[in-house]
Structures are given as structure tokens and as C-alpha cells.
Amino acid sequence: MLLESIQALLPELNTAVLQTIYMVAISLVAALILGLPLGILLFVTDEGLFLKNRFVNAVTGWIVNLIRSIPYIILLVALLPLTKLIAGSTIGPTAASVSLSVAAIPFFARLVETSLREIDKGVIESAVAVGASPWMIIKEILVPEAKPGIVQGLTITTISLIGYSAMAGIIGGGGIGDLAIRFGYYRYDNVIMITTVIVLVVLVQIIQIGGDKLTKYVDKR
Template identity: 50%
Template sequence: MSADAWVLLGESLLETLYMVIVSGLVSALLGIPLGVLLHVTRPGQILERKVLNQLLGIVVNATRSVPFIILMVAIIPLTRLIAGTSIGTTAAIVPLALASIPFVARIAEGALNEVSSGLVEAAQSMGATPLQIISRVMLPEALPGLINGLTLTLVTLVSYSAMAGAIGGGGLGDLGIRYGYQRFDGVIMLVTVAVLILLVQLIQSAGEKLQAHFEHK
């Protein structure tokens, strides 16, 4: 690979990291509260609201069922409204976040389902409010599961960001398509794939260490 190719690789890696980190933060900030709401409004939970729970479940399932490549194209008007453009790394964050929010919500809901009902009942018997139960009992107890789920989300976002390159989203996917596939440069293609694999391994390793730390704690 030439020096220019290495520069392009570095720029593409930074674009991918930008897309993954920002969309991951957005999905965590919106997806975890949505997952909490899904959990606490279930029948038998502290804020039981059967109709609301069913409506939220339908919306989350509907969003998750749409293939990412179709979602990117379908929400181009929304992307343009939010980002001011429908191409580029910043624009790609919109569909990436939208696709991962319901994913994170279901992961958060599943992690909260594993929290012992005895702990919740003990908190209720001591007069804790629903907000206190959520913030001081449920979320701390579910933290290792949440970390594991967010790690999985970031790994998924890496692959989604590569798909975003197919419609001008930038990043390593765009580099692999434009310079590796369209220009028949097998070396760039292989290096791009290797960098993506390494990035996923680093994210997974960091997530596992963080999860183990909080499980031990």
C-alpha cells in the first residue's frame, strides 16, 4: 500500500470511530430509558401499564424488524432534516442511532428482568419510590448485563457503519467499496477487513473486562 492509501485508511478509521461512538452514546442515552420503561410497565412490575407496554413493544419490534440498509434509505428525509445532508459520516449517525435504540432497549429490558424481585420488594417495603427503586436497585444490579449489551451494540454498529459506506456514509466501509472493490485493489480490501476485525476484537475485549470488573464489585 502507498503512503496515500495509509492516510486514507487512517482517516476512514477515524470516521468509523466517530460514527460508532456518537451513535452508541445516543442509543444508550435513549435506549436504556426506553428499556427501563418497557420493564417497569410490564404486568406485575412497579409501574404496570399494560396498554403503554404493548404500544412500546410494537414500536420497538417494528423498528428492529427493518433491515438496516432499507432503514437508511427510508429515513433519508429525516436524516436530511436532522443533519442537513443525507451523505457523509454525520448523516450516517442518524440511521445508525435509530437502528440501535430499540436494540439497546430490548437488551436493557432483558438485563432488568434478571434483577431479583426480592430486592425490589425489599426496597418497596422500606418505602422507596419507583424512581429510587429504578436508580438505586434495578440499574446498579443490572449494570453488568447492560455493559455486555452495550458492548454487543457497539460491535453491531461497527458492521452497520461499514454498510453505511454503501450509500456514501464514509468510514472503512466506504474505503473498502470505493478503493478495494470498485478499483479491484485486493490489498486495500484485505487491510480494511483486518482493521474492522481488530476494532471489533478491541471493543469486545474492553467490554468483557469492564463487565468482569463490575460483576466482581
């Protein structure tokens, strides 16, 4: 009976896993494209750095903190009008990717900023002293030196997004969370609930192990 239930679930489970990967992938791309430069901006405009700007740093930090302070489930509902505008719908994996991206960008930006703060300030000061341009410092010093921390930040962000994507199932966002709610919670099917939990655990473990290996590979220090 248990085996039959799992076999019947496989097509839906495969679709749900692919939808989760799809949502997380889109959100990660958004985090890299916008969150990485945002994190760099937060760092280089801080006190004592080569692009110090209190106003830009304060405004950027306030926006990042504002978005991060909103629980994802509330952010998900609050962004429904924006989701409708961008994706043309408020349900499905593509629609869920909008709120996931908005949550991922400031989250990853702070992790990037934290990684950059671990760089020896003496290295940055030396680059400034020899007349290196801000772009050159960012490209040749900041990003390469912080690469292990950035990769680890991506790993943490990915795992967080998997958890967020499960919440998106509450409003029909698709993915593993949607499967658990529709077939597990509403139908009181413990087999489906347990199966989806196991799949999520396995996904997280794979990502964490892969992220740790990649971090060690890019760490040339």
C-alpha cells in the same frame, strides 16, 4: 508492491477509521440517552412490576420491535429524508449517524430490558414493600444490579454498530465501509478489501476485550 499499496492507503485508512469511531460514538451516546430509559420503561411497565401499564408496555414494545425488524440497509434508505432534515445532507459520517442512532436505540433498549429481567424479583418486591419510590427503585436497585449486563449490552451494541457503519458506505456514509467500496470493490483492489477487513476485525476484538474487562470490573456481585 504490496507494501507500497498499503502505505499509499494509510492516509485514507486513518481518516476512515476516525470516521467510523465518530459515527459509532454518536450512535452510542444516543443509545445511552434514549435506549437506557426506554429499556427501563419496557421492564417496569411489564406485568407484575411496580409501574405496570399494559398500554404503555404494548405500544413501546411494538415500536421497538418494528424498528428492530427492519434490515439496516432498508432503514438507512428509508430514513434519508429524516437524515436530510437533521444533518442537512444524506452523505458523510454525520448523516450516517442518524440512521445508526435510530437502529441503536431499540437494539440497546432490548438488551437493557433483558439485563433487568435477570435481577431477583424478591429484591424489587422488598423495596416496594418498604415504600421506596419508583425513581428510588430504578436508581438504587435496578441500574446498579443490572450494570454488568448493561455494560455487556453496550459492548454488543458497539460491535453491531461497527458492522452497520460499514453498510453506510454504500450511500457514501464514510468510514471503513465507504473506503472498502470506493477503493476496494469499485477498483477491484483486493489489498484494500483485505486491509479493511483486518482493521474491522481488530476493532471488534479490541472492543470485545475491553467490554469484557469492564463488565468484570463493574460486577460487584
